Amino acid sequence: MNVLRLITREIVFRKLGFALGVLSVLAAVGTLVAALTVLRKHDARTEQIIAAKEAETKARLAQLEDDYRKITLKMGFNVLILPKAQNLSDLYADDYATQYMPEEYATRLAKSRVATINHILPSLQQKVRWPEYDRTILLMGVRGVVYLHSPKQTPLLQPVDPGQMVLGAELARNLNLKVGEQTKFFGRTFTVSKINEDRGNKDDITVWIDLTAAQEILGKPGQINAILALDCTCATDDRLAHIRAEIGKILPDTQIIEFQSQALARAETRYRAEVEAQAALAQEKKNRARLRAEREAFAAVLVPVVMIGSAVWIGFLALANVRERRVEIGVLRALGLRRRQIFTLFLGKAMLTGLVGAALGYTAGVLAGNSWKEAADQTPLHVPWFDLQLMIILLVAAPLLAALASWLPALLAAQQDPADILREE
Amino acid sequence: MTPILEFQNVCKVFTTTKREVRAVDGISLTLAPGDFVAVQGPSGCGKTTLLLTAGGLLQPDAGTVTIAGENPYRLDPEARAQVRAVHIGFVFQQFHLIPYLNVLDNVLAPSLALSRPNSRPRAAELLAHFGMTHRLHHVPSELSTGERQRVALARALLHEPKLLLADEPTGNLDSDNGKIVLQYLTEFTRNGGAVLLVTHDADAAAYANRSLRLRNGKWEE
Ligand SMILES: Nc1ncnc2c1ncn2[C@@H]1O[C@H](COP(=O)(O)OP(=O)(O)OP(=O)(O)O)[C@@H](O)[C@H]1O
Ligand SMILES: [Mg+2]
Numbered sequence: 001m002n003v004l005r006l007i008t009r010e011i012v013f014r015k016l017g018f019a020l021g022v023l024s025v026l027a028a029v030g031t032l033v034a035a036l037t038v039l040r041k042h043d044a045r046t047e048q049i050i051a052a053k054e055a056e057t058k059a060r061l062a063q064l065e066d067d068y069r070k071i072t073l074k075m076g077f078n079v080l081i082l083p084k085a086q087n088l089s090d091l092y093a094d095d096y097a098t099q100y101m102p103e104e105y106a107t108r109l110a111k112s113r114v115a116t117i118n119h120i121l122p123s124l125q126q127k128v129r130w131p132e133y134d135r136t137i138l139l140m141g142v143r144g145v146v147y148l149h150s151p152k153q154t155p156l157l158q159p160v161d162p163g164q165m166v167l168g169a170e171l172a173r174n175l176n177l178k179v180g181e182q183t184k185f186f187g188r189t190f191t192v193s194k195i196n197e198d199r200g201n202k203d204d205i206t207v208w209i210d211l212t213a214a215q216e217i218l219g220k221p222g223q224i225n226a227i228l229a230l231d232c233t234c235a236t237d238d239r240l241a242h243i244r245a246e247i248g249k250i251l252p253d254t255q256i257i258e259f260q261s262q263a264l265a266r267a268e269t270r271y272r273a274e275v276e277a278q279a280a281l282a283q284e285k286k287n288r289a290r291l292r293a294e295r296e297a298f299a300a301v302l303v304p305v306v307m308i309g310s311a312v313w314i315g316f317l318a319l320a321n322v323r324e325r326r327v328e329i330g331v332l333r334a335l336g337l338r339r340r341q342i343f344t345l346f347l348g349k350a351m352l353t354g355l356v357g358a359a360l361g362y363t364a365g366v367l368a369g370n371s372w373k374e375a376a377d378q379t380p381l382h383v384p385w386f387d388l389q390l391m392i393i394l395l396v397a398a399p400l401l402a403a404l405a406s407w408l409p410a411l412l413a414a415q416q417d418p419a420d421i422l423r424e425e
Numbered sequence: 426m427t428p429i430l431e432f433q434n435v436c437k438v439f440t441t442t443k444r445e446v447r448a449v450d451g452i453s454l455t456l457a458p459g460d461f462v463a464v465q466g467p468s469g470c471g472k473t474t475l476l477l478t479a480g481g482l483l484q485p486d487a488g489t490v491t492i493a494g495e496n497p498y499r500l501d502p503e504a505r506a507q508v509r510a511v512h513i514g515f516v517f518q519q520f521h522l523i524p525y526l527n528v529l530d531n532v533l534a535p536s537l538a539l540s541r542p543n544s545r546p547r548a549a550e551l552l553a554h555f556g557m558t559h560r561l562h563h564v565p566s567e568l569s570t571g572e573r574q575r576v577a578l579a580r581a582l583l584h585e586p587k588l589l590l591a592d593e594p595t596g597n598l599d600s601d602n603g604k605i606v607l608q609y610l611t612e613f614t615r616n617g618g619a620v621l622l623v624t625h626d627a628d629a630a631a632y633a634n635r636s637l638r639l640r641n642g643k644w645e646e
Binding site: 001002003005006009011013014102118325327328330332333334335336337339340341418419422423 | 473474477480482483502503506507508509510511513515517519521522525526530534535536537538539544567580608
């Protein structure tokens with residue numbers, strides 16, 4: 001015989017009282033767990049929404065980067081400085097400039113430190129027949145970027161090293177050339193250092209080599225026919241006029257045209273969309289946070305109210321139990337049980353109530369929390385069933401709180417005078 | 426022979442707002458092993474008060490109570506509880522079995538207070554002696570009143586006390602069942618125990634080897 005047996009026998013005997021106690025613990029623990037589950041679900045949902053939005057934004061950003069890369073491939077420059085004599089109609093028809101100017105212009109421009117442009121790239125281009133393959137190509141001689149503002153800026157375009165060659169995709173395919181292979185070009189040996197991907201324009205049949213080599217091959221030493229420049233983001237209304245004015249002073253016999261980049265326009269649109277998307281994302285985050293705060297505040301009121309209600313209810317149940325068991329207490333004391341044992345008897349029962357209630361309440365709470373939907377059309381989202389830490393906390397805390405709630409009734413039971421009880425009966 | 430129970434000028438006074446009741450008024454009494462003492466008296470004369478005082482449950486206002494050579498009221502409540510567990514068995518008119526325990530567990534209930542080896546075989550043995558073997562796993566509500574009192578008696582005897590305190594043990598029983606209980610009490614005294622039986626039933630008192638009458642808390646000559 002031990003106290004635990006006494007407790008469990010009594011529980012089985014007075015099922016209703018115990019069930020009522022368990023039910024109230026269940027309600028308290030269930031409310032708490034359901035609230036936590038809902039909040040967790042909220043967080044998971046938020047994560048889901050934000051992740052989706054972010055993925056979307058990221059995809060857009062990737063597209064944007066791709067556009068920028070394409071611009072960069074278009075030399076990344078959006079101002080074209082041409083010899084004054086260049087007929088623009090010819091330029092648009094042939095896709096490359098046919099007039100020449102001294103290469104020294106680029107250096108002059110670089111040294112003059114114009115404020116309106118950032119990078120300049122001198123180039124010499126011409127349609128030629130590749131004698132070794134007997135094929136028309138566009139030859140582009142480029143020099144490493146001439147930096148204007150900061151020598152530490154990463155180059156927007158990889159210069160082609162002497163003895164190396166970059167090929168357009170179509171050309172490489174046709175001539176069956178691979179990266180690392182050597183080929184002859186106007187009697188000189190070049191190593192293919194890179195093959196660009198398909199771009200769907202003249203780039204696909206272009207050969208890029210070092211500017212000096214191109215000048216030698218074309219018999220145009222010290223000559224170039226275009227300088228590409230990336231303008232700075234100066235906030236003037238008429239950017240082009242500004243640039244023209246500035247460059248015109250330095251290089252009088254040139255003309256400056258804006259490189260109307262479709263890709264740039266698209267990128268700008270995307271950029272704006274991106275900014276909007278970022279703002280929307282921030283707004284969404286804010287909304288979710290506000291909603292969470294509301295739910296949290298609700299739980300913060302509901303949970304303590306239910307818990308206090310449950311504690312009071314448990315206290316009353318214990319009190320009723322003590323009254324009901326007056327004679328039993330008297331008899332047990334007459335049999336020699338100590339006060340502490342009577343106290344343990346009632347406290348133990350309360351703890352058992354808490355334990356069973358917590359176990360059931362946890363299950364009920366997760367069930368209730370999981371069946372809760374933010375909106376009817378949402379895909380079901382389940383938080384994990386088993387949170388060991390929470391469960392352990394509840395399985396310890398609920399019995400302790402139930403014991404606390406039954407403390408006074410248990411004390412009352414222990415303090416009862418057996419003589420009073422036995423005389424009356 | 427050292428007495429099992431000794432009362433020396435014991436007084437117990439209840440003071441209520443209206444009056445003062447001298448429930449036990451200068452009582453002296455000695456019970457030695459083998460004594461079967463019956464205390465008779467009308468309702469309200471102080472029988473139960475006397476019994477509770479003898480059982481270490483009600484502190485007297487004057488006089489000394491000695492149980493097995495020790496004054497339980499000089500001890501702290503927990504030690505006094507232990508004295509009850511070791512030396513005293515109670516039998517009540519209302520049996521006071523624990524309603525949710527079966528017969529065997531009811532008889533074993535005193536082992537909560539005093540854990541002794543072989544309580545179980547002893548309980549089973551006692552119940553067999555009282556003819557209750559076929560009812561071991563029944564709860565009190567499933568028993569007849571006579572059976573209930575026999576279970577209560579078995580419970581009182583589990584720890585082999587020296588003193589049985591019986592408050593109207595036959596009060597709720599028919600005469601046949603009453604006789605059975607009284608015979609067991611007699612048997613207990615023959616085996617060296619002492620019984621203090623309070624009753625207002627003269628037939629029950631006839632089993633005692635000493636009969637006393639109580640009136641207004643005093644012995645009646
Ligand atoms: N706690 C108490 N407070 C006040 N008066 C009490 C108390 N306990 C007992 N009494 C009084 O003491 C007297 C003796 O009571 P007790 O219960 O001992 O009588 P009894 O002889 O057992 O009676 P019955 O045969 O009816 O059981 C009664 O008058 C009772 O009213
Ligand atoms: Mg009485």
